[in-house]
Amino acid sequence: MIRIYNVVKRYQKDSAALNDIDLRISKGEFVYITGPSGAGKSTLLKLLFCAERPTRGQILINGQNVTRMRLSQIPYLRRKLGVVFQDFKLLNNRTILENVSFPLEIQGKKRYEISKKVYQTLKLVGLEKHLQKHPLELSGGEQQRVAIARALIMDPLILLADEPTGNLDAKVTEDIMDLFKGANARGTTVIMATHNQEVIRRYPRRVIMLRDGRVEKDVTP
Amino acid sequence: MPEKLVYFIRSAAGNMRQSPLLCTAAIGTVAVSLTIIAFFSILFFNIEQLTIHWGRQVQIKAFLDVVPKTEVLQAWTRKIEAFPEVEKVVYVTQMQAFERFRERLGQNADLLRGLTSQILPASLEIELKEQFRSRSGIQAVVEKLRQNQNLQDLHYGQDWLERFESFVTLLKFSAGILGSFLLFATVFIVSNTIKLTLYARRDELEIMSLVGGTPLFIKTPYIFEGAFQGAFGALVALGSTYLIYQFLLKKSLVTLLFTMGVKDIVFLPLTYQLTFLLTGVFLGAVGSMVSLRKFVRIRY
Numbered sequence: 001m002i003r004i005y006n007v008v009k010r011y012q013k014d015s016a017a018l019n020d021i022d023l024r025i026s027k028g029e030f031v032y033i034t035g036p037s038g039a040g041k042s043t044l045l046k047l048l049f050c051a052e053r054p055t056r057g058q059i060l061i062n063g064q065n066v067t068r069m070r071l072s073q074i075p076y077l078r079r080k081l082g083v084v085f086q087d088f089k090l091l092n093n094r095t096i097l098e099n100v101s102f103p104l105e106i107q108g109k110k111r112y113e114i115s116k117k118v119y120q121t122l123k124l125v126g127l128e129k130h131l132q133k134h135p136l137e138l139s140g141g142e143q144q145r146v147a148i149a150r151a152l153i154m155d156p157l158i159l160l161a162d163e164p165t166g167n168l169d170a171k172v173t174e175d176i177m178d179l180f181k182g183a184n185a186r187g188t189t190v191i192m193a194t195h196n197q198e199v200i201r202r203y204p205r206r207v208i209m210l211r212d213g214r215v216e217k218d219v220t221p
Numbered sequence: 222m223p224e225k226l227v228y229f230i231r232s233a234a235g236n237m238r239q240s241p242l243l244c245t246a247a248i249g250t251v252a253v254s255l256t257i258i259a260f261f262s263i264l265f266f267n268i269e270q271l272t273i274h275w276g277r278q279v280q281i282k283a284f285l286d287v288v289p290k291t292e293v294l295q296a297w298t299r300k301i302e303a304f305p306e307v308e309k310v311v312y313v314t315q316m317q318a319f320e321r322f323r324e325r326l327g328q329n330a331d332l333l334r335g336l337t338s339q340i341l342p343a344s345l346e347i348e349l350k351e352q353f354r355s356r357s358g359i360q361a362v363v364e365k366l367r368q369n370q371n372l373q374d375l376h377y378g379q380d381w382l383e384r385f386e387s388f389v390t391l392l393k394f395s396a397g398i399l400g401s402f403l404l405f406a407t408v409f410i411v412s413n414t415i416k417l418t419l420y421a422r423r424d425e426l427e428i429m430s431l432v433g434g435t436p437l438f439i440k441t442p443y444i445f446e447g448a449f450q451g452a453f454g455a456l457v458a459l460g461s462t463y464l465i466y467q468f469l470l471k472k473s474l475v476t477l478l479f480t481m482g483v484k485d486i487v488f489l490p491l492t493y494q495l496t497f498l499l500t501g502v503f504l505g506a507v508g509s510m511v512s513l514r515k516f517v518r519i520r521y
Binding site: 049051072075076078079083089090091093094102103105106108109110111150154 | 224225227228235239424425427428429430431432433434435436438
């Protein structure tokens with residue numbers, strides 16, 4: 001599903017954010033990327049959803065070499081990926097319905113198809129009663145569930161989450177993790193960057209630990 | 222495609238509703254710029270009407286020393302009317318010329334007492350088609366006329382014609398320079414105003430890109446928004462120009478131009494109004510496109 005070959009990412013000449021990363025992640029896996037701040041977790045995820053280009057090395061996603069992909073093809077790759085951020089990245093001036101339906105609007109789906117799918121997905125995350133609300137009317141946990149709904153609505157092959165529980169309390173974290181586990185159980189590969197060791201302990205899965213831009217440990221329980 | 226079109230229009234309308242202040246600023250910018258252009262357009266349009274009016278007076282008069290027989294005269298007239306440059310030929314008899322002279326003298330018509338129409342020559346008044354009312358057009362017809370030995374006394378106001386042509390050229394040149402300058406300034410101002418609106422929405426543009434929006438898909442609602450704002454701006458500009466026309470131009474300009482033969486100042490005709498509307502749409506859309514280039518790009 002994902003193959004990373006000797007990837008190096010440098011933002012400055014003399015320091016590498018990622019150094020010689022070599023990984024294989026299979027279809028349907030649930031993987032934590034962990035490590036201290038500055039270890040390269042977010043950079044790795046950015047490389048996967050093509051927000052950054054590696055300085056060296058190759059990345060294959062679902063058989064496609066994304067490092068050689070033309071710019072015009074990147075949006076189509078992103079539609080196969082769901083991305084969840086710590087700061088939610090919701091459109092605050094749009095309703096929950098509009099936020100979640102946006103990935104389907106992009107594909108020119110029909111209104112009734114969009115409405116049906118949005119309702120189903122928001123029901124999955126328990127927010128079907130908040131369709132017409134705006135993100136800032138919801139709590140942090142609810143906003144993250146909206147972001148997850150937006151990521152899941154396209155039935156993505158891969159769900160990338162960058163510190164999705166970073167700002168949330170234990171109860172909400174549990175709810176969010178249940179959503180990720182559910183998506184993973186339905187066949188989506190989940191890659192979650194987190195430094196929350198409690199989450200990793202409670203929901204044990206393969207852990208890739210980064211330190212100073214290198215893979216320090218790759219452990220499968 | 223219709224689904225996407227509905228989405229683009231809905232998004233554009235939604236964006237405008239959500240940012241009324243920025244939207245008003247963009248509409249206002251287009252409106253002010255186009256009002257200036259529309260104001261000058263009215264001036265140029267009416268002066269152009271004046272030049273057309275003057276242009277109609279460009280004609281050749283061939284004075285006839287001897288009045289020919291009717292058949293000969295008809296043959297000449299037919300021949301001249303067959304010239305591609307000629308609109309029509311009017312034969313003015315000695316009597317008609319005398320009557321015209323009397324009318325022109327007005328209260329001094331008494332001066333003609335005791336004189337007969339024989340003192341004035343008959344003439345052929347040759348009116349040219351609009352595209353030939355120029356020095357070269359007249360010259361071409363004059364050369365052809367001179368081939369007839371009987372048509373040697375030709376008058377066509379050479380000096381006046383040269384001045385008239387210089388005036389028209391100057392007018393067109395200044396209209397071109399001023400118009401281009403104003404249009405360029407408008408595109409610049411509009412694109413900067415729209416850039417401000419996009420700057421306020423840069424997070425939104427980034428998020429759209431992250432969830433798989435193609436640059437075209439992300440840009441299109443904003444281009445529609447720009448076009449709508451441009452159209453509204455153009456309508457406001459036409460409205461305010463009409464008010465300026467009604468309460469200012471109509472009275473002041475007519476006094477100025479009346480002496481030159483213009484009786485009434487007219488507002489921009491429908492074709493001009495439609496052109497303005499389309500220009501507004503164009504300015505808004507292009508202004509958006511120019512600004513979007515900087516804000517919407519796949520970062521990699």
